[in-house]
Amino acid sequence: MKQLSLLLAVFCALCVFPLLLNAQAPPKPDRQVAITIDDLPAGMADRLPAADITAMTTKLLGTLRDQKIPVVGFVNEKKLYKPGEVDERIKALQMWLDYGFELGNHTFSHASLNQVGLKAWEDEVIQGESVTRMLLSQRKMKLRYFRHPYLDTGRDLLTRRQAEAFLVDRGYRIAPITLDGWDWMFAGLYEDARKRNDTALQQQIVKEYLAHHDAAIAYAEQLSVKVVGYEPKQILLLHASNLEADHIGELLDLLRKRGYRFITLEDALGDQAYSLPDTYVGEEGSGWIEHWAITQGKIPQGAPEISKWVIDRTKELHMSTGTVPAPTEP
Numbered sequence: 001m002k003q004l005s006l007l008l009a010v011f012c013a014l015c016v017f018p019l020l021l022n023a024q025a026p027p028k029p030d031r032q033v034a035i036t037i038d039d040l041p042a043g044m045a046d047r048l049p050a051a052d053i054t055a056m057t058t059k060l061l062g063t064l065r066d067q068k069i070p071v072v073g074f075v076n077e078k079k080l081y082k083p084g085e086v087d088e089r090i091k092a093l094q095m096w097l098d099y100g101f102e103l104g105n106h107t108f109s110h111a112s113l114n115q116v117g118l119k120a121w122e123d124e125v126i127q128g129e130s131v132t133r134m135l136l137s138q139r140k141m142k143l144r145y146f147r148h149p150y151l152d153t154g155r156d157l158l159t160r161r162q163a164e165a166f167l168v169d170r171g172y173r174i175a176p177i178t179l180d181g182w183d184w185m186f187a188g189l190y191e192d193a194r195k196r197n198d199t200a201l202q203q204q205i206v207k208e209y210l211a212h213h214d215a216a217i218a219y220a221e222q223l224s225v226k227v228v229g230y231e232p233k234q235i236l237l238l239h240a241s242n243l244e245a246d247h248i249g250e251l252l253d254l255l256r257k258r259g260y261r262f263i264t265l266e267d268a269l270g271d272q273a274y275s276l277p278d279t280y281v282g283e284e285g286s287g288w289i290e291h292w293a294i295t296q297g298k299i300p301q302g303a304p305e306i307s308k309w310v311i312d313r314t315k316e317l318h319m320s321t322g323t324v325p326a327p328t329e330p
């Protein structure tokens, strides 16, 4: 009898212990993020044949649709005009809408407002609308989002405000970004390793790409609290690439582990943070949490750096292919 009650006591303790543990665990934060993907139909569209762009798009969109992730993709229409491939490239773009996603404008040829000047940049915005607007209107959708190439929003406040007024006038809502892990840099190296069938290097790049995103997101969360007072509905910047096509699922898992659920860009933009004062101007484009911080006279510090080997290999790659690396994102 004594043994039985001892057994019962141990059994009950075993039942209650996990409940106690659970009660003491901190609640999982309720974080929200909108996913945006730039440089459509593909970041490296000039180097990829249309068949590769179609395969990449199919894989990327398949994962996003299976996981019910809302996405807006931002287009550079210049990338459609490769002789003999125009139809297939437009079809790759159309797939985004067929799969239930939305498209926005990212200028015709990825022009920087800080480099080309206001007038030429406005022409770039208009030239970047034709095919995208046509595809959207076939589905009774409107072209309503714009993303600044290189996140360059103007070197001076007058230019910035004139560009913004121009965009509003044409019916656009600017799509800011708050989370950025510089996936384009990893994507360039990954593409090269993929072409050479160097699977060991591909794995190394993916590991680094995920680790850097984890660190960059943690940094943005902390900076959010310091600058906004809370973590707003975030907007993540990614790029259309084979790296994302092959591994975005792991990145989405990483975000879920941090407590994120996935929302539309429209929902994210409803957060009052996106109406905070923002007078940021500068040569270098940057994310909006940094914009708000600098507007408040705060200097954002402690952003994680990309591993030196990734930067060095990227430079080597650009030297060997004779291409000039972009100063910020491609």
Ligand SMILES: [Zn+2]
Residues within 6 Å of the ligand: 038, 039, 106, 110, 149, 150, 329, 330
């Ligand atoms: Zn871009």
